[in-house]
Amino acid sequence: MSHERGIPWTLKYRPKTLIEVIDQEEAKSKVIEWLNKWPNVSKKALLLYGPPGCGKTSLVEAIANEYGYELIEMNASDFRRKTDIERIALRASTSHSLFGFNKKMILLDEIDGISAREDEGALEAIQELIEKSNAPIIMTANNPWNQNLRILRDLAEFVQLKKLTKTDMRSMLMRICKAEKIICNEDAINYIIERSEGDLRAAINDLQSVGEGFSEVTLERTKLLLRPRDKEKDPFETLRSIFSANYSWQAKAVINQSQLDYEQLKMWLEENIPLQYTNLEDLERAFEALSKADLYIGRIAKTGDWDLLSYAIDLMTAGIALSAKNSSKDKYRWIKYSFPQRILLASKLKEIRSIRDDIAQILAYHLHVSTSVAKNEIIPLLKTIFTTDPLKAAKIALGLGFTEKMIEYLAGTNKNTILEHYRELKKRVVSHHRSKPSKSIESNNEMYKESVGLNKNSKKEERNLFAFSKKK
């Protein structure tokens, strides 16, 4: 490597040893402790999470360096398909090493950057890797709530790295200034630290921007070159700005600075309009605006023309801001906004709807009607049987091959009684069949499954005699 060649300061001042890793004492000791115990640990993998620039990867590299591990790294720049991950596993398990290390460690960096499309099957492969690996696995991620991580929660120990403190950042920046022989204005350093919000790497980059090649870092240049980062408004600020806007342009401007996209904004407004506007006329006006906005969003889907979005946004922002005509004081009330319930309820609703759909399919098959007739006409009547006559309900459930989930849906509070009957009856049917095999309801239900195309991959589902499972 040529020595004349300049390298960016973030690389130049990257920690090589554990001591050089700033802050994060708690994380450090947790990682070391876990590593020392390995493989006698409750969870065979570790997940380091924290905001960008707090030193996750550096920490792992420093530990590997200090404890003599060969680091086998895989990150978002690598393909991470199933086969790629299996290759890593293979590399980790080979006993020798070219570099004379005797220990290996796997670093799966940027786990939240796994692409759903390009890295299909990666998560399953990682799960398997964790179960089988004979080398410790450390993963990193920014956002612990990332969807990719959901299935890893049971398999990995989550360790948090915190944002760096201002004091620690200051001492690091000062150290660099000294090393680079730059006279440094304290206010300028403070400005950089404020701006970086605990991201050391960003701060070092900023320092290089204003410092390298100049002998002095002045506040003036710092301010000129480094403008305050523009931050997007969080949902709460977004709502507040919309409701309190007096002019349409004010309200309209909000959407450009918000973390919420138009779909999310729609749901946040739906939830919070009634909290902000108490006057019924204002409330109605606001909802009418939202309803019309929503109509335009529907029309975008219908026509495929995104030009219409701007009208939806007008109505969602200006339309709602200007709805408070009767009680204009409402606009400025401080309200504790709440998270949209429907997002929370969405998965529940989806589940319940799919159960209802499944019941409807069974009924449609048996009664030769459409699923919508089954839903609107027959299910309600069936529900009455389930709430009034548990034994009969259990018999019908058995006759139609309902699952327990379906029974729960139809029975409501009656479900335990019906389920008892149901299980009892089922046992008796089975024993009855053993003694006297004959084709009866099963063949009936067999035929049903065939008709909806279930038999092709129904090996697993056969476990339950009358099992029924969803299409797809």
Next chain:
Amino acid sequence: MSEKFIELLWAEKYRPRSLKDIVNQEEIVKRLLKFVEEKNMPHLLFAGPPGTGKTTAALALAYDLYGNEWRRYVLELNASDERGITVIRNKVKEFARSKLPGDTPFKIVILDEADNMTADAQQALRRIMEMYVETTRFILIANYPSKIIDPIQSRCASFRFTPLKKEDVIGRLHWICRQENIKCLDDGLEVIYEISGGDMRKAINILQSTAALGEVSVGNVYKVIGLAHPREIREILNLALLGKFIEARDKLRDLMVVYGLSGVDVVKQMHREIFSADIKIPEEIRVILAEYIGEIHFRIIEGADDEIQLTALLARIALLGRKVS
């Protein structure tokens, strides 16, 4: 044997298997029996109100043509469930390819609710019907014959199913009660007939639900109907009319989650509710409400989000309620 442990829905259990078991629609049955005899038939179009036996006749025809194995030679499709004409085309293609029954020179495709298809889809359907006519006959079932395009109508033999007579429906219900050993009162059956609007399937379903309560009396029938149409919708309307918007909305959400209802389901139920005798609102308000509901339903059809639209509807009702009181 397993009769002891399991039970079927009566609408299935007591569906006539063969054309000979069908007691109404004599004219139609006579003509259909001809087809069975000749082992030949054109495409058929069965039109008429719900529950008059159209599907039953189609299935019985198939049974009489093919015997116990009939399901093998019949493809049942419901236009309102199949996603688009392409799906239908593929299914028919697949089906037409399969082996023909021994002595009958064709198989049957039963397409229920054919009038729910768009004109374009029907044009495509017509082409499919022509393409496979050598090996396959279609029975199209429709409530509204006027929604079936001319070119299809003129290629089908049409059958008009007329509403069942009161005595036919009640007679059948009586008979089922005897089979099931259920005590029934005459006025109970009569109420069932009225509520079902002459729809046999609906009547039998109500009968079975009522029987779960014990005897088939007027009181029990109404109880069943009451249970089947949850009071919640009415409560939501009343809360909204009292201006209790947030409460109404919360209740609406609960309802949707518990029952898994879609927005359109709720809108339709609300519509039914405001015209029921049980809700006390001045006539004019009823009319205004009906128009609101029409408007909201229309927006949902246009592609808007049903929950937002329902909430907006509640807001309107709340405002309306205040003006009234």
Next chain:
Amino acid sequence: MSEKFIELLWAEKYRPRSLKDIVNQEEIVKRLLKFVEEKNMPHLLFAGPPGTGKTTAALALAYDLYGNEWRRYVLELNASDERGITVIRNKVKEFARSKLPGDTPFKIVILDEADNMTADAQQALRRIMEMYVETTRFILIANYPSKIIDPIQSRCASFRFTPLKKEDVIGRLHWICRQENIKCLDDGLEVIYEISGGDMRKAINILQSTAALGEVSVGNVYKVIGLAHPREIREILNLALLGKFIEARDKLRDLMVVYGLSGVDVVKQMHREIFSADIKIPEEIRVILAEYIGEIHFRIIEGADDEIQLTALLARIALLGRKVS
């Protein structure tokens, strides 16, 4: 479809074979006969309302040009059937390649419903017409000439088909009844004429279906076309106007069930009835109603729920009625 089967449709059976058999549109027939004489013709554009004999004239022209074998030299396409211009292009290409008839120097492509093609497709069509002009002439058939793009219009000889006169249609129906030995009543035929709106093919189709029920009476005609008897629609309107909203609605529901009326059917019939002399409505109400029916009709077309929209309509009528009385 097999010839034998087609013959069963009277509209086909009684279609004139030769230009000489066509009784209306004398001017047009005269001009077309010239082409037959000269054994030459430009591309043609036949425009006019449905059922005025456009297709008949095109086929008769072909018959007169080629004689009994005419089907060999004619390619019939329906623009709204064939999916897209590419299909048309390929079919025409294939057809143009085949052998020419002995003494006539061209073959004929008949393109029905050409006005249903998009402007882009018509542009492509124009190019196809040019490409094969040596061996092939096009007869384009359209209801609305204004929907045919200029460059095509200026390349075609245009023929304007005018609506048939009432006596022509009824005369023809009478004649068919005699041929088929069917009993027909005068007011029955008149209703058929009205419903057909002067469309001969439609009129003959209705006649045939009605004949299947027995005699051609007003009642049977309405039964066949799946519409309510106008009297009943008027009753509903009158109930609503008297403010008896619930009764009107219940009756409407029954009617829809019994006749299998769709929402659009009802709206159209109501539209017809409010202008009938048999209903007593003040002129201004009539006008307001006409407007409101337009609104409701549009919503149903857009996919709104029949029941919700019709109820809204009745509710509105009831309010109007109240104001008047």
Next chain:
Amino acid sequence: MSEKFIELLWAEKYRPRSLKDIVNQEEIVKRLLKFVEEKNMPHLLFAGPPGTGKTTAALALAYDLYGNEWRRYVLELNASDERGITVIRNKVKEFARSKLPGDTPFKIVILDEADNMTADAQQALRRIMEMYVETTRFILIANYPSKIIDPIQSRCASFRFTPLKKEDVIGRLHWICRQENIKCLDDGLEVIYEISGGDMRKAINILQSTAALGEVSVGNVYKVIGLAHPREIREILNLALLGKFIEARDKLRDLMVVYGLSGVDVVKQMHREIFSADIKIPEEIRVILAEYIGEIHFRIIEGADDEIQLTALLARIALLGRKVS
């Protein structure tokens, strides 16, 4: 034989061959002549309303660059041809490969209706333009430059074609009539100009079609384009405004049948007439009418029934008329 039989389209026959023959758009012609002189040019974007001479200019430019053999060096891609981006890519690839003309260092691809391409296709097009720029220049033709993506706009020299003046269009029509020895009346030509909306090509097409009927009179023009005579539309409007709703409606029905007018035709003609000086409507009524016509027009576009909707329109007019008088 075909030459004799298919007369040339006048729009083609009288198209200027060289840039020097183009009489309008002087500034643009001047610029283009520079390119011919220098034998070099960037990609070009010609934008402007239909019939303002964009394609003519592109072809004339090619003619002036390459002389009589120009067709060899020009690839014309029309919107109505198969034109997925892959097709374009392949055709251009093929074309770019062929020999270059002697002294001009590039060939030309003319891409009509470029604004009809999706943004994605335009992105791909841009890449193609860059790839073959050494040997090939593109002339993109568009009606609406705002629909061309920025990256293309910034890679093209763009030229804006402005609408032709009335006297230019009419002058040209006059001249053609003399060439073709056609009798034309001044008001006939004026009506053609109005209908064409300044689109020269359209105007010439209408002229040719009208000439086929004999002299170019107002009546013949309207007959050719399949519209009613404005006088008759005004009559209907006046009847409605006088409250003679039923009469207006009957007359409208007749008109539609006689001229074969579609609902959209009628709406458009009414729209034109309510703004004509020949009809006396108070200003405020005009406003309300204009709004309602927009609504009715949209409904018909969406597939609503012509008759019901037009009746609704007449009803509204009648109501308005009543209020005024």
Next chain:
Amino acid sequence: MSEKFIELLWAEKYRPRSLKDIVNQEEIVKRLLKFVEEKNMPHLLFAGPPGTGKTTAALALAYDLYGNEWRRYVLELNASDERGITVIRNKVKEFARSKLPGDTPFKIVILDEADNMTADAQQALRRIMEMYVETTRFILIANYPSKIIDPIQSRCASFRFTPLKKEDVIGRLHWICRQENIKCLDDGLEVIYEISGGDMRKAINILQSTAALGEVSVGNVYKVIGLAHPREIREILNLALLGKFIEARDKLRDLMVVYGLSGVDVVKQMHREIFSADIKIPEEIRVILAEYIGEIHFRIIEGADDEIQLTALLARIALLGRKVS
């Protein structure tokens, strides 16, 4: 692209080659020049509105670092290039990894419009930036820096490019006009500046197109970009709001003809103008107007006639204006 050809487009012809030629963004240029001196720099993120010189600065930096041969050491990926996750993992990684020529400090990857890259692709980029930082530096260019994921922002020194000052843009345009010997009027240049929103490249493109029409005047500028002057749109809106419906309509028609505006163009411009401070209306009226405009826009998208619908829009506005005043 061939150099000679590029010269024909002024935006390329007059693009600064070296950092020293850049006249705006002084602080940033000064900073970049120091990086060139030091032959070291961190990864850079250039953020700011279009046309503020971001790409120019990146290319000039490369030019200053490597001289004429700069293209060898630079990988440029534009929005029109494929830049999905796979390309990043293959092509970009390959380039970053490849060996460095002895005397060069580092290679550069320029990613234009990086904010349009998918989050996945950005994720794939972040570690590459670290692993090969010794040999390769990235310059990311973005209009909206907030769309760059945090981990990447954290790895870059970011520079904010601000819109060019009016005098800078106009000065440059003036200079180009002198170079090209074009007659320009001051208000013409001012309008170009306004439309360009400080985007130099766009301004130069408009200048060149306008020059093709003759002198650079306000009228010609608007003609070229195919938009009406906002003032004129506002005039129409104001006329309509004052109830001068006919005047508004006539003016709109003229405007559409002169500028060749499509219905959608007009609707979009109106939508923009109703929120301008130059239109004096109560705030809530603005929202109502937006809704009207949205409705009309929707209809036009659905295929309704521009003129009828725009007239309907003006009518609505006029009616609203009447109510308000």
